[in-house]
Structure formats: structure tokens, C-alpha cells
Amino acid sequence: MAILLIPPSDFTEDRAKLFARAPSKIYFGHIASFMVLTYLAWDVLPFFVLVIWAAWEIFGTPILLHQLTKSVPTTSTADFDLSAWQIRLHGLFAFVGVSWGLFVALGLDVENPAHFSIQMAIVAGACASASRSLGIFRFSFYVYVIPFTGLLALRIFMLGGDYILLGILVLIFMGMLCRLANDTSEELSDYLATKVENLDLAQKFERAAYEANAANLAKTQFLVQANHDLRQPIHAIGLLSECLRDQTMNEEGRKILDTIDASVGNLASLFKSLLNITSLETGAIQKDISVFELNDVIEQVVRQALPEASEHKTKLAHVATSVWVETDKALLTSILQNLVFNAVNYSRGQRVLIGVRRRRDCVSVEVLDQGFGMSEELQSRVFCEFERGNSDGPNRVEGLGLGLAIVARTAKLLDFSIELKSIEGRGSHLALCDLKAVDKPLSPDQNGATGAHVQPKNQTIMVIDDNPQILAGLQLLLSKWRYEVVAIEPHSLSFPKTAPDVVISDLHLNIESNGLELAQKIVAHYGRKIPTLIISGTLTPELELSAKKAGCWTLLKPVSPRELRSTLLAMRHKTTE
Numbered sequence: 001m002a003i004l005l006i007p008p009s010d011f012t013e014d015r016a017k018l019f020a021r022a023p024s025k026i027y028f029g030h031i032a033s034f035m036v037l038t039y040l041a042w043d044v045l046p047f048f049v050l051v052i053w054a055a056w057e058i059f060g061t062p063i064l065l066h067q068l069t070k071s072v073p074t075t076s077t078a079d080f081d082l083s084a085w086q087i088r089l090h091g092l093f094a095f096v097g098v099s100w101g102l103f104v105a106l107g108l109d110v111e112n113p114a115h116f117s118i119q120m121a122i123v124a125g126a127c128a129s130a131s132r133s134l135g136i137f138r139f140s141f142y143v144y145v146i147p148f149t150g151l152l153a154l155r156i157f158m159l160g161g162d163y164i165l166l167g168i169l170v171l172i173f174m175g176m177l178c179r180l181a182n183d184t185s186e187e188l189s190d191y192l193a194t195k196v197e198n199l200d201l202a203q204k205f206e207r208a209a210y211e212a213n214a215a216n217l218a219k220t221q222f223l224v225q226a227n228h229d230l231r232q233p234i235h236a237i238g239l240l241s242e243c244l245r246d247q248t249m250n251e252e253g254r255k256i257l258d259t260i261d262a263s264v265g266n267l268a269s270l271f272k273s274l275l276n277i278t279s280l281e282t283g284a285i286q287k288d289i290s291v292f293e294l295n296d297v298i299e300q301v302v303r304q305a306l307p308e309a310s311e312h313k314t315k316l317a318h319v320a321t322s323v324w325v326e327t328d329k330a331l332l333t334s335i336l337q338n339l340v341f342n343a344v345n346y347s348r349g350q351r352v353l354i355g356v357r358r359r360r361d362c363v364s365v366e367v368l369d370q371g372f373g374m375s376e377e378l379q380s381r382v383f384c385e386f387e388r389g390n391s392d393g394p395n396r397v398e399g400l401g402l403g404l405a406i407v408a409r410t411a412k413l414l415d416f417s418i419e420l421k422s423i424e425g426r427g428s429h430l431a432l433c434d435l436k437a438v439d440k441p442l443s444p445d446q447n448g449a450t451g452a453h454v455q456p457k458n459q460t461i462m463v464i465d466d467n468p469q470i471l472a473g474l475q476l477l478l479s480k481w482r483y484e485v486v487a488i489e490p491h492s493l494s495f496p497k498t499a500p501d502v503v504i505s506d507l508h509l510n511i512e513s514n515g516l517e518l519a520q521k522i523v524a525h526y527g528r529k530i531p532t533l534i535i536s537g538t539l540t541p542e543l544e545l546s547a548k549k550a551g552c553w554t555l556l557k558p559v560s561p562r563e564l565r566s567t568l569l570a571m572r573h574k575t576t577e
Contacts, residue, residue, distance in 0.1 A: 015137060019072070045106060090143050093134065094143035135182075136185070138185040152170060233469075236470045243473065287414065293323075294324065297332060298365070301354075309344045318353065319353070324437070324441070327414055335411060343368075352367065357431075361436070418430065459501040459502065460485075460498070461500060461501065463478070463487050463504045470506070490509035495525050502568065502572075503519060503533070505518060529551065537556065
């Protein structure tokens with residue numbers, strides 16, 4: 001009996017599920033053949049034999065076959081006994097093969113050539129179709145076709161004469177069908193093996209992708225959660241180190257202070273790069289489209305890069321342009337800062353040129369340098385995270401290699417394209433393309449003007465922060481800039497009698513109200529609008545929009561003293577307009 005069972009390693013359960021889908025075809029062929037054979041044997045076999053045969057074929061075979069197919073579970077289960085199910089399957093088709101073989105052999109109408117031909121054709125068709133449906137379990141086909149065609153061949157041999165040749169042909173046909181069923185079964189084994197292998201590979205890839213996504217999500221979540229706590233100390237160190245500038249110290253002390261400032265600046269730059277990548281990944285950065293003069297942005301970026309260019313003895317120049325564009329000014333500035341500072345860092349002692357080129361209704365900002373250049377291999381991956389040029393050379397540039405990755409993602413957000421051409425040892429040409437050029441407005445918005453850099457006259461600033469170090473740092477720094485400072489801790493909040501000229505508040509104060517809500521309370525308390533600056537390490541687009549609607553200014557930590565002073569002067573200028 002063991003030879004009739006397909007081992008579990010040959011996908012017996014999968015075969016059973018495939019077989020369970022076949023009965024509709026088997027029922028149709030079974031009923032059609034039964035009706036024709038019964039008609040052809042009507043004059044050959046006794047009536048009671050026909051009745052017994054009809055009862056079995058109409059009720060017995062279909063019911064047993066239905067029970068077999070319905071007992072196959074749609075999902076894997078330990079309660080399903082495959083071996084017992086196979087034995088029932090083989091037993092059923094062995095009985096079917098014997099009954100059909102006996103009926104056809106006894107009911108063979110040799111006196112009527114037409115009937116005889118039809119009977120032989122039905123046998124051939126039934127066996128051939130069964131090789132496909134029963135080939136799923138080839139032993140079921142063997143125990144069906146061998147008694148079926150074997151009994152028929154025996155009956156034909158008994159006719160003698162030329163019928164012996166026909167009997168031999170029937171046996172040959174039986175052998176061919178057995179071979180076909182065997183091939184069908186082996187092909188099915190190969191198919192199922194490939195399917196299992198592919199499923200296994202797909203599951204491995206799915207697990208690997210899940211683990212990679214989980215790791216990436218964990219990294220992103222860590223940066224999001226740690227965002228505020230990591231920004232706070234950098235912000236405080238920057239404020240306090242600036243306060244030391246007015247202290248009496250020797251030359252060595254000033255050099256140490258310069259080193260501290262440079263280190264804090266580098267740390268803040270690296271930290272902002274990591275958080276910018278995180279913000280782009282999470283979709284936290286949204287576009288704020290406006291119309292502005294492109295030359296203003298380019299000049300601003302060049303001014304910011306001049307000190308570093310001077311330090312590296314890089315000749316930095318730009319060609320003025322009168323083009324106005326429509327895009328997000330802050331994000332465009334960020335892109336150009338990365339491109340220009342990269343060019344300055346990788347072109348030490350050489351030249352860097354920034355220019356604008358018109359391309360139909362668009363313009364491109366192009367940065368050309370005579371620096372180290374890039375190999376073709378590096379050019380293919382330079383816009384990926386943590387990729388840096390000249391990472392081990394004598395003029396190695398510090399950084400995480402996130403600048404161009406941020407450029408690529410921000411450009412995609414703004415629907416810009418980037419073109420890169422570079423020759424190793426001769427320089428690079430980077431072009432930011434597809435900036436939408438517009439006509440110059442009749443009344444350009446001057447809200448971004450910062451006004452004259454004059455010292456404040458008797459201005460009072462109320463500073464609110466729950467971090468003692470930041471509160472002390474702001475108080476010292478603002479006092480140095482000749483502001484009157486009222487420092488308030490939110491837990492012991494008490495408003496002075498005289499209204500301040502400006503309020504600087506952290507967003508998250510560790511009390512029920514946040515900085516925006518507290519600013520509204522201050523306005524209600526004094527009965528007049530007071531310019532307010534909200535500083536936070538976790539500004540979202542929604543919070544920035546709320547601040548804008550409330551008339552508040554915003555800065556994202558860590559804030560450099562230069563940013564703070566420029567913003568205060570801009571707020572003063574806006575108030576006096």
C-alpha cells in the first residue's frame with residue numbers, strides 16, 4: 001500500500017487542494033459518458049444491470065467524490081490525515097475503473113460498427129481526460145485506467161481475429177496514458193517546488209524589508225522623540241558662548257572661545273542635517289510658495305559663504321540677475337546653501353562661480369567650481385545619504401554626507417531637477433533646474449526686510465522659558481545687546497506692571513499653556529498687541545501656520561545669536577512701519 005502513497009515531501013497537501021478544484025469537470029464528463037454508454041448498451045445488457053449501473057453512476061460515484069473533495073481543508077491543519085485521504089481516493093477510483101471496465105467490456109456492441117466505434121471513442125476520451133485531472137495523484141489514475149482499459153482489452157482479445165491487433169493497441173494506449181499521467185505528476189512537482197521556493201524567497205525579502213523599515217522607523221522615531229531634548233543644550237551653549245565675548249580674557253582664551261564657537265557651529269550644522277532628513281522622510285516639511293527676486297537669495301547665500309571661502313582661500317563670485325521666481329523661498333535658500341558651501345569646501349584655493357541661466361519659461365541656478373571633481377562612480381551615488389567626496393584625502397571635508405541628499409529630496413518636493421557634470425581633478429558643475437520664472441510684481445513684498453542694524457532704545461523684552469540655562473543665556477545675551485530684560489519662569493508666571501515691547505517664549509513650557517496660548521494671554525492682559533517670537537525645537541507646519549495667524553514670529557532651535565539678533569531687528573522694523 002505504501003507504494004500508492006505520495007510522500008508528504010512531494011506536496012501532497014497542495015495536490016489535494018488542486019484536486020478539490022477539479023470535480024466540476026469530472027462530473028460533467030462522467031455524466032455525459034454515462035448517458036451515451038447506457039444508450040449504446042441498451043440492446044446488449046439486461047435491464048436490471050442498466051438500473052444498477054445507473055444508480056451507482058448517478059448517486060454513488062458523485063456523492064463519494066463530493067465527500068472526498070469537501071473533506072480537503074482550505075488551510076493547513078494538523079487534523080487532516082493525508083494518508084487516509086489518499087487511500088480513500090485510490091479506492092474510489094479503483095472501484096470506478098473496475099465498474100466502467102466491466103460495463104464497457106460486457107456492453108460492447110460488436111454487431112453495430114457505429115456503436116462499437118462510439119464506445120471505443122468514449123473510452124479513449126475518458127481515459128485521456130482523466131490523465132489530466134487524476135494525474136495530480138498518478139496512482140489514482142493507474143488504478144482507474146488499468147482495470148478500465150485492461151478489461152476492455154481482454155474482451156477484445158476474446159473476439160479473436162483482427163480484433164487482437166485492436167486489443168494490443170488498447171494496451172499500448174493504456175501505457176502511453178500512464179506515462180502521460182506520470183509526466184503530469186512530475187511537472188506538477190516541479191511547479192510546486194518552484195512555487196514554494198519563490199514563496200520562501202518572497203517571505204525572506206518581506207522579512208528583510210520589514211526589518212529594514214522597522215530599523216529606519218526606529219531611527220526616525222528616535223530623532224523625532226529626541227528632537228527637542230537634543231536641540232536644547234546646543235541652543236544654550238550657543239547663547240552662553242556669545243556672552244563670553246565681552247569678558248576679559250587673554251589671547252589663548254579667545255582662541256579657545258573661537259574653537260568652542262566653531263565646534264558648536266559644526267555640531268549644530270550636523271544636527272540640523274540629520275533632522276532635515278528626518279523631516280523630509282516624515283513629510284513634516286511643507287511648501288510655502290511666494291514670489292521673490294532670485295538675486296536676493298543668491299546674494300544672501302554668497303554673503304553667508306564668504307567667511308568660509310576666505311578661510312579656505314576660495315574665490316567666490318556670482319553673476320547678478322534680475323529674474324523673479326515663484327517657489328518656496330526658505331527651501332530654495334536651503335538648497336543653494338548646501339550647493340554653494342559644498343562647492344567652497346571642495347574647491348579650496350580655487351574658484352567658485354554662481355550664475356543663472358534662462359530656459360524658456362524656467363531658469364536654472366548653476367554652481368561651477370574648479371575643485372576636486374568626482375569620479376563617474378561617485379556621481380552615481382553622491383545624492384544618497386552618507387556619501388562624501390574625498391572622505392580620506394589630505395583635504396578631507398568634515399561632515400555626514402547628508403547635504404546633497406537633502407538637496408535631492410528638497411528639490412523633489414519643489415518639483416526641481418538637478419543636473420550634475422563633473423571631471424575628476426578639474427571641477428564640478430551643478431545646476432538646479434525648472435525654477436518657475438515670473439514677471440516682476442508691481443509692488444514687491446518687503447516683509448522680509450530687516451531694517452537698519454541700529455541699537456535698540458530702551459526696549460524691554462520679556463523672556464519666558466522653562467529651561468534655566470537657556471533663560472540665563474538669553475538674559476545675558478540680550479542685556480549685552482542693551483535690551484531691558486524681564487526673565488520669567490512659566491511655573492511662577494507673574495506679569496510686570498509695564499507691558500514689554502517684545503516677548504520671546506519657548507513653545508513647550510511644561511505647563512498647561514504653550515507659548516502661543518501664553519502670548520494670547522499676555523495680549524489680553526495688557527490690552528494691546530505685542531510682537532512675539534516663539535522659539536522651539538519641534539515646530540510643525542501646523543504650529544507655524546497657527547503662529548503666523550496669531551501674528552507671531554518663529555525660530556527653530558538651535559538658534560544662533562546672529563539669527564536671533566537679525567529677527568529682533570526685523571520685528572522692530574516691522575513694528576515701526
